[in-house]
Amino acid sequence: MTPADRFARLPDLLSADGDLRRRGRWLTVECRIDIGSEPFHLALSDGALAALDRGPRLMRSTTFTVRGTDEAWQRHWETVPAPGWHDLFALTKRGVASFEGDLRPLLQNLQYFKDLLALPRRLPGAT
Amino acid sequence: MAPALDPMIGRYLRLEIEGVPHRLYFEEAGPANGIPLVCLHTAGADNRQFRHLLADPEVTKRFRVLAFDMPWHGKSTPPDGWERTEYRLTTASYTAAIRAFCRAMELDRPVVMGCSIGGRIVLNLAIAHAAEFRALIALEAADFQQPWYDTAWLHRPDVHGGEVCAALISGLIAPQSPPVSRHETLWMYMQGGPGIFKGDLYFYRVDGDLREKVKAVDTKVCPLYLLTGEYDFSCTAEDTLRTASHIEGVEVQIMKELGHFPMSENPTKFREYILPVLDKIASQDRG
Structure with missing residues (x-):
């Protein structure tokens, strides 16, 4: 499975995590997550995923974007990630991920987003 | 049944730091004639980070462990007029606070162990005041570290300070650290005063x-x-090793499966690394 294929499983992963949805219950936002060259558009509503659109969408506006290389996500989603690959900010510090746009909702709900974007770690087949 | 009491005792110390009266909270454990070991917590936190060390008989049988809440932190009372001041720690004010605490407590050439900013200031103690101390231990310390976020996010009305501080530093904890200890470490970060971190x-x-x-x-x-956890990407292993390469005779160790908060994120693992260092210091003292 490619990193983008793994991320495409996000709806099931978030549905299975009631605690994460509870922690995100104040959050409603549209954002974009790039897995390598593949964009994903997330519509989050009260901490749940209302929509996940894979691939480019013409003129789609978004509040903020988190971009990471394929390698960044692959290493980040290992069952026990190696030092320097284990946190979103470890990835941005080493230059393999970035944050762009209006970062306020991201920072207001930072632990939620860190945990959301780490969910593919739970998929079988993670190394 | 007898009450289940932790061994450390907490008190408040009245002292002056740079001419300003302060009331500092500290906890201590161990014999009054033990080797004094002063512990410095990380930025935006408090002395609870050392509660496992304070309760470890292997440590307190020889060391008098003292951990104080820095001014403005934990249960230490902020100085009068704090509401008209923006808190900013400096090398001078931090060094003054540590020396004032040691002096006021009448400690004889204590060992000082600090983590993160506590580790950085320990380096300054080694540079400027080495003769006052028996040994110095810097955890998660380097002479310089590359910033990895904009601190403006830590204190603004539209972002919850406690939650954002904890969320930012959560990634500095090793994935192997027990969830209970991880979340206790984060809890302390959620409780700092506004703008203190x-x-x-x-x-x-x-x-x-x-x-x-x-x-x-x-x-x-x-x-x-110098001891640094391999999962600390704020003060990386490379930062610590580079610092060590400039200091003749320093002992340096990279700690496996630990991050930026070794004493609180995984006390059992940290023990494996810190006990041999304390042994060495105790035997140096006998010799």
Whole structure:
């Protein structure tokens, strides 16, 4: 499975995590997550995923974007990630991920987003 | 049944730091004639980070462990007029606070162990005041570290300060650390006063660059130990090793499966690394 294929499983992963949805219950936002060259558009509503659109969408506006290389996500989603690959900010510090746009909702709900974007770690087949 | 009491005792110390009256909270454990070991917590946190060390008989049988809440932190009362001040820690004010505490407590050449900003200031103690100390232990310390986020996010009305501080530093904890200890460490970060973590980082980011200065450290005057967790991407293993390469006689160790908060994120693992260092210091003291 490619990193983008793994991320495409996000709806099931978030549905299975009631605690994460509870922690995100104040959050409603549209954002974009790039897995390598593949964009994903997330519509989050009260901490749940209302929509996940894979691939480019013409003129789609978004509040903020988190971009990471394929390698960044692959290493980040290992069952026990190696030092320097284990946190979103470890990835941005080493230059393999970035944050762009209006970062306020991201920072207001930072632990939620860190945990959301780490969910593919739970998929079988993670190394 | 007898009450299940932890062994440490907490008290408040009245003292002056740079001419300003303070009331500092500290906890201590161990014999009054033990080797004094003063512990310095990380930025934006408090002395609870050392509660496992304070309760470890293997440590307290020889050491009198003292951990104080820095001014403005934990249960230490902020100085009068705090409401008209923006808190900013500096190399000078941090060094003054540590020396004032040791003096006021009448400690005889204590060992000082600090973590993160506590580790950085320990390097400054080694540079400027080595003769006052028996040994110095810097955890998660380097002479300089590359910033990895904008501290402006730590204190603004539209972002919950406690939650954002905890969420930012959560990634510095090793994935192997027990969830209970991880979340206890985060809980402490959620409880800092407004702008205090940011004010501490002023020292870290703006005022405390010790590159060049560390070359002046003389470990013959006072032994220096550097220990850094491999999962700390704020103070990386490379940062610590680079710092060590400039200091003759320093002992350096990279700790496996630990991050930026070794004493609180995984006390059992940390013990494996810190007990041999404390043994060495105790035997140096006998010799």
